[in-house]
Amino acid sequence: xxxxxxxxxxxxxxxxxxxxxxxxxxxxxxxxxxxxxxxxxxxxxxxxxxxxxxxxxxxxxxxxxxxxxxxxxxxxxxxxxxxxxxxxxxxxxxxxxxxxxxxxxxxxxxxxxxxxxxxxxxxxxxxxxxxxxxxxxxxxxxxxxxxxxxxxxxxxxxxxxxxxxxxxxxxxxxxxxxxxxxxxxxxxxxxxxxxxxxxxxxxxxxxxxxxxxxxxxxxxxxxxxxxxxxxxxxxxxxxxx
Amino acid sequence: xxxxxxxxxxxxxxxxxxxxxxxxxxxxxxxxxxxxxxxxxxxxxxxxxxxxxxxxxxxxxxxxxxxxxxxxxxxxxxxxxxxxxxxxxxxxxxxxxxxxxxxxxxxxxxxxxxxxxxxxxxxxxxxxxxxxxxxxxxxxxxxxxxxxxxxxxxxxxxxxxxxxxxxxxxxxxxxxxxxxxxxxxxxxxxxxxxxxxxxxxxxxxxxxxxxxxxxxxxxxxxxxxxxxxxxxxxxxxxxxxxxxxxxxxxxxxxxxxxxxxxxxxxxxxxxxxxxxxxxxxxxxxxxxxxxxxxxxxxxxxxxxxxxxxxxxxxxxxxxxxxxxxxxxxxxxxxxxxxxxxxxxxxxxxxxxxxxxxxxxxxxxxxxxxxxxxxxxxxxxxxxxxxxxxxxxxx
Numbered sequence: 001x002x003x004x005x006x007x008x009x010x011x012x013x014x015x016x017x018x019x020x021x022x023x024x025x026x027x028x029x030x031x032x033x034x035x036x037x038x039x040x041x042x043x044x045x046x047x048x049x050x051x052x053x054x055x056x057x058x059x060x061x062x063x064x065x066x067x068x069x070x071x072x073x074x075x076x077x078x079x080x081x082x083x084x085x086x087x088x089x090x091x092x093x094x095x096x097x098x099x100x101x102x103x104x105x106x107x108x109x110x111x112x113x114x115x116x117x118x119x120x121x122x123x124x125x126x127x128x129x130x131x132x133x134x135x136x137x138x139x140x141x142x143x144x145x146x147x148x149x150x151x152x153x154x155x156x157x158x159x160x161x162x163x164x165x166x167x168x169x170x171x172x173x174x175x176x177x178x179x180x181x182x183x184x185x186x187x188x189x190x191x192x193x194x195x196x197x198x199x200x201x202x203x204x205x206x207x208x209x210x211x212x213x214x215x216x217x218x219x220x221x222x223x224x225x226x227x228x229x230x231x232x233x234x235x236x237x238x239x240x241x
Numbered sequence: 242x243x244x245x246x247x248x249x250x251x252x253x254x255x256x257x258x259x260x261x262x263x264x265x266x267x268x269x270x271x272x273x274x275x276x277x278x279x280x281x282x283x284x285x286x287x288x289x290x291x292x293x294x295x296x297x298x299x300x301x302x303x304x305x306x307x308x309x310x311x312x313x314x315x316x317x318x319x320x321x322x323x324x325x326x327x328x329x330x331x332x333x334x335x336x337x338x339x340x341x342x343x344x345x346x347x348x349x350x351x352x353x354x355x356x357x358x359x360x361x362x363x364x365x366x367x368x369x370x371x372x373x374x375x376x377x378x379x380x381x382x383x384x385x386x387x388x389x390x391x392x393x394x395x396x397x398x399x400x401x402x403x404x405x406x407x408x409x410x411x412x413x414x415x416x417x418x419x420x421x422x423x424x425x426x427x428x429x430x431x432x433x434x435x436x437x438x439x440x441x442x443x444x445x446x447x448x449x450x451x452x453x454x455x456x457x458x459x460x461x462x463x464x465x466x467x468x469x470x471x472x473x474x475x476x477x478x479x480x481x482x483x484x485x486x487x488x489x490x491x492x493x494x495x496x497x498x499x500x501x502x503x504x505x506x507x508x509x510x511x512x513x514x515x516x517x518x519x520x521x522x523x524x525x526x527x528x529x530x531x532x533x534x535x536x537x538x539x540x541x542x543x544x545x546x547x548x549x550x551x552x553x554x555x556x557x558x559x560x561x562x563x564x565x566x567x568x569x570x571x572x573x574x575x576x577x578x579x580x581x582x583x584x585x586x587x588x589x590x591x592x593x594x595x596x597x598x599x600x601x602x603x604x605x606x607x608x609x610x611x612x613x614x615x616x617x618x619x620x621x622x623x624x625x626x627x628x629x630x631x632x633x634x635x
Contacts, residue, residue: 043338073540075540075627075631098359099542099543099544100595102540103539103541103542103543104542108541110537112533114533114534114537116534116537118253118254119242124243126242127247127541128541128542130243130247131542131543133540136243140242141374175541
């Protein structure tokens with residue numbers, strides 16, 4: 001993981017003007033059908049996010065935040081428009097290629113942590129590496145390193161039910177960074193946490209952005225969380241304001 | 242951790258359910274192995290029956306008897322009918338223990354001079370054999386029968402005649418052991434002359450009659466040729482004969498139970514199908530509960546084929562564990578019971594132990610059917626939409 005970013009006076013990482021664009025959406029649209037009812041969740045959306053930025057996406061429920069996040073993360077496909085992430089035009093990729101691209105490029109942080117309950121912390125973190133050709137011993141070493149980065153070196157062999165919510169989310173973050181992705185997408189990462197744990201998680205995300213130059217896109221309802229990002233974007237009725 | 246390890250670890254998710262599922266498979270397998278062992282034991286008598294021994298009986302039915310003179314003629318053919326080495330005759334007596342009437346065992350009146358020459362696989366100590374030949378009312382019993390009724394050499398025994406009514410008194414003069422696995426160790430044999438002389442007044446038409454004649458063929462002789470020669474000898478007599486090997490005779494006897502055997506065969510299959518359906522439902526339920534986790538794995542870059550393989554692996558692992566547990570239950574239970582069956586029902590099941598091929602088949606079937614049970618849940622799990630799956634709260 002490389003540590004290279006620009007730090008502003010307020011301590012936040014600011015997008016650097018000289019950094020290339022890592023996420024580019026052009027005239028993006030996403031339509032869902034509920035029976036015969038047409039739902040245009042995203043409309044004519046243009047967005048450019050430079051590499052190494054930490055951006056928050058806010059908006060009311062149903063505004064299309066998670067849909068946009070899913071499209072950027074390669075979990076969903078747009079109905080219209082073009083999307084390019086980390087140099088790949090996602091619309092051109094097959095499902096298999098998209099899954100492979102996701103496993104290499106994106107780190108996911110979920111609201112409900114989504115850890116596998118029968119696996120220990122280190123095994124959960126190791127999961128994304130199972131898809132690589134990294135040898136088993138090296139996989140374990142990397143998972144242990146990721147857990148040390150998030151400050152859980154003393155919880156490696158604990159199962160999720162033996163961890164607090166904040167610790168579970170930190171394991172989730174370790175899982176998101178273990179394969180050294182360029183982009184971390186976080187969907188309401190503090191939604192299930194108390195204030196203190198939420199602060200710890202946000203501090204960790206800031207650190208990943210600042211020290212390891214990870215591009216972070218975070219969907220949140222929490223103004224305090226959004227304030228920790230370097231850029232705040234608001235989405236309403238499928239359009240960025 | 243490996244992909245296989247991840248698949249197997251899912252079994253530990255709900256330990257109680259996993260244990261109950263494995264136990265369910267194990268018990269279904271125990272039932273399957275028991276039925277298959279019963280079927281195998283039933284046919285063992287026929288499969289291991291002596292091939293060098295022929296039985297000659299009435300051509301119409303084995304329930305009809307033959308004149309004893311046939312034995313004289315047959316015995317007299319030694320050296321003239323090619324292949325005949327020794328012969329003896331016997332009558333089905335149909336005796337019962339007067340108190341324990343429900344406990345069946347074969348009671349046979351035999352020609353004492355020749356019987357143990359022909360049935361050399363029933364070993365009697367020489368001194369006991371000599372004592373028996375000297376005692377007109379003497380009897381020789383199988384070791385399992387002696388154990389069953391607590392009889393010892395020298396004991397006086399009274400049997401209740403069913404075909405030949407009355408109380409029949411005997412003295413146990415010997416106990417035979419089996420030298421081959423298919424030999425019934427629960428027979429009660431006594432002198433044919435005792436029977437023949439005893440019924441002269443009450444059933445004169447039954448005297449000088451024998452149930453069937455057994456012959457041993459010379460080494461190298463073809464049983465079919467000898468049988469044909471024997472039957473040809475009596476072709477012009479009033480009573481024609483039918484001769485076949487002991488094995489063919491056993492097969493024919495088994496054939497009369499064909500419907501029961503087929504029904505048991507079907508039941509053993511039905512048990513496994515029911516096991517498969519229950520297992521399929523359990524796996525489907527377990528997979529449904531993990532929809533969110535599968536969504537997470539798909540988001541992380543796992544492919545639908547990985548998800549399907551995880552579910553299949555889980556099914557196979559349950560099948561393997563259930564199969565091994567089933568065999569661990571089967572061996573002590575069935576083989577333990579088998580010893581009791583051999584001792585008490587040796588007439589039908591002279592050898593009742595789990596055949597190795599039944600054990601291997603059962604284990605493979607448990608895995609195969611568990612794999613099949615997982616096919617539909619695996620297919621459905623692999624068809625998950627990642628967004629929908631992630632929406633399900635785990």
